[in-house]
Amino acid sequence: xLDPQLLRTELEVxxxxxxxxGYDLDVAGWQKxxxxxxxxxxxxxxxxxxxxxxxxxxxxxxxxxDDIQPLLDEVAQIGEQLESxxxxxKDILTDMDKVILYTPNLADESxxxxxxxxxxxxxxxxxxxxxxxxxxxxxxxxGEVNRxxxxxxxxxxxxxxxxxxTGEVAQMHRALAQLMLDMHTEKHGYREYYVPYLVNAETMKxxxxxxxxxxxxxxxxDERYLIPTAEVPLTNLVADAIxxxxxxxxxxxxxxxxxRREAGSYGKDTKGMIRQHQFDKVxxxxxxxxxxxxxALEEMTGHAEAILQALELPYRTxxxxxxxxxxxxxxxxxxxxxxxxxNTYREISSCSNCVDFQARRMQARYRSAGAKKPQLVHTLNGxxxxxxxxxxxxxxxxxxxxGSIKVPTVLQKYMNGxxxxxxxx
RNA sequence: GGAGAGAUGGCAGAGCGGUUGAAUGCACCGGUCUUGAAAACCGGCAUACGUUAAUAGCGUAUCCAGGGUUCGAAUCCCUGUCUCUCCGCCA
Numbered sequence: 001x002l003d004p005q006l007l008r009t010e011l012e013v014x015x016x017x018x019x020x021x022g023y024d025l026d027v028a029g030w031q032k033x034x035x036x037x038x039x040x041x042x043x044x045x046x047x048x049x050x051x052x053x054x055x056x057x058x059x060x061x062x063x064x065x066d067d068i069q070p071l072l073d074e075v076a077q078i079g080e081q082l083e084s085x086x087x088x089x090k091d092i093l094t095d096m097d098k099v100i101l102y103t104p105n106l107a108d109e110s111x112x113x114x115x116x117x118x119x120x121x122x123x124x125x126x127x128x129x130x131x132x133x134x135x136x137x138x139x140x141x142x143g144e145v146n147r148x149x150x151x152x153x154x155x156x157x158x159x160x161x162x163x164x165x166t167g168e169v170a171q172m173h174r175a176l177a178q179l180m181l182d183m184h185t186e187k188h189g190y191r192e193y194y195v196p197y198l199v200n201a202e203t204m205k206x207x208x209x210x211x212x213x214x215x216x217x218x219x220x221x222d223e224r225y226l227i228p229t230a231e232v233p234l235t236n237l238v239a240d241a242i243x244x245x246x247x248x249x250x251x252x253x254x255x256x257x258x259x260r261r262e263a264g265s266y267g268k269d270t271k272g273m274i275r276q277h278q279f280d281k282v283x284x285x286x287x288x289x290x291x292x293x294x295x296a297l298e299e300m301t302g303h304a305e306a307i308l309q310a311l312e313l314p315y316r317t318x319x320x321x322x323x324x325x326x327x328x329x330x331x332x333x334x335x336x337x338x339x340x341x342x343n344t345y346r347e348i349s350s351c352s353n354c355v356d357f358q359a360r361r362m363q364a365r366y367r368s369a370g371a372k373k374p375q376l377v378h379t380l381n382g383x384x385x386x387x388x389x390x391x392x393x394x395x396x397x398x399x400x401x402x403g404s405i406k407v408p409t410v411l412q413k414y415m416n417g418x419x420x421x422x423x424x425x
Numbered sequence: 426g427g428a429g430a431g432a433u434g435g436c437a438g439a440g441c442g443g444u445u446g447a448a449u450g451c452a453c454c455g456g457u458c459u460u461g462a463a464a465a466c467c468g469g470c471a472u473a474c475g476u477u478a479a480u481a482g483c484g485u486a487u488c489c490a491g492g493g494u495u496c497g498a499a500u501c502c503c504u505g506u507c508u509c510u511c512c513g514c515c516a
Contacts, residue, residue, distance in 0.1 A: 004474095037475095038475085038476090041475060042475075042476075042484090045475070045476090045485045048484090048486090049484060049485075051496075052485095052497080054496070055443075055495095055496050056497080057444085058496055058497070059443035059444065059496095059497070060443080060444060063443080063444090068496085071496075076496075078496090242435085242472090363472095373480070374472085
């Protein structure tokens with residue numbers, strides 16, 4: 001959530017910034033609420049104070065054996081008044097809460113203005129798309145040729161947007177996750193976590209998935225949510241914590257399945273395993289000092305890029321424009337990997353700096369030696385990488401004329417030294 | 426799934442209807458002493474919100490969470506969550 005102070009002191013400017021990212025804040029409505037809040041809160045607290053004072057003197061009078069009846073009469077009148085005042089205040093605060101919990105983060109100055117993905121800006125490009133002297137197959141065909149991808153069985157078991165992997169393709173999927181975790185823990189300084197895949201509403205609220213995006217998540221009968229990304233449990237690890245400044249930055253990583261309803265994406269990417277209800281992802285999360293979050297974003301994006309470079313997959317890095325960014329982010333880099341069958345770059349990672357937006361929701365703070373009060377930390381998250389899409393990218397970029405797939409050098413040790421998948425004898 | 430016990434400040438641990446945001450100890454910070462350190466002694470030490478120019482005052486809230494009883498609740502009642510012990514079951 002945004003700093004409520006910002007909505008009080010710089011409402012106009014804030015509203016303008018929100019408009020840049022396509023969010024229309026009801027300025028007049030908010031001002032009205034804020035005004036009412038001020039009046040009623042002051043009034044309520046004054047009444048509360050009055051009652052406490054009298055109640056205390058009742059105690060004293062009783063101890064001395066004085067007559068307490070006049071005091072009881074006095075306090076009786078306050079009761080009702082306080083009751084209604086309290087209720088009015090609660091209603092207003094609920095309304096204000098609603099507004100503020102549904103309001104996205106502000107974009108950083110360095111983010112390009114724009115409406116949608118068409119306005120995103122390419123920052124850099126790495127590698128050259130390979131050339132093929134045969135007709136390239138997409139990952140669905142390659143999956144069939146290699147008997148490794150079975151969409152029909154998955155559909156029978158679960159419905160659309162599920163995938164079943166078998167044999168060497170499943171093995172490669174596992175190997176990719178291993179490679180990613182190893183690189184992040186051994187080279188990039190992250191600590192590996194195994195986390196719950198079901199979390200409660202409070203946790204989903206902390207990282208910004210609730211209340212606004214309830215429809216995107218799967219919910220269980222006992223009101224737990226299947227995590228849409230490991231960002232949710234990892235980031236919330238510092239909820240309500242006061243961290244020693246010396247312990248920052250905290251760098252966490254986990255390999256988890258991710259579950260998404262994909263409501264509203266009907267007809268999009270229906271073929272293959274690009275967009276699924278369930279997919280694996282290795283996630284990176286950083287909890288950092290406010291001064292360091294933008295440099296941490298560059299670093300983390302580099303960590304995701306390092307995986308693509310190790311796999312020698314061509315990609316480009318883009319910075320999302322104001323209109324295309326996610327709810328909690330103040331700045332986001334997407335990595336897009338080259339998919340020869342689609343003849344285009346497709347998203348494979350998203351790295352965001354959320355500054356204090358999630359930290360404020362979670363009350364995640366740090367204490368520094370000098371400062372009196374604990375300060376909010378900054379949080380970042382990034383995919384490093386989406387495992388399923390990485391598998392697709394490897395399959396398509398490393399395909400051979402006969403439909404077999406070369407195993408990237410860096411991956412071979414994770415696949416018992418195999419150099420090819422389904423190489424004909 | 427059955428039976429019982431519990432949840433208080435960074436930690437340990439009192440309090441069980443009145444002036445208690447909460448004793449005491451430890452930890453931490455400042456000071457006295459000391460060549461320095463330790464010990465001893467003195468002082469300080471929660472968070473959020475509101476009000477405000479103010480990180481000054483003042484106010485409100487917070488003793489797991491949410492309801493209730495009461496003039497007044499950390500203390501009494503109800504519901505929920507979590508933890509622990511024993512039994513059962515189980516990977």
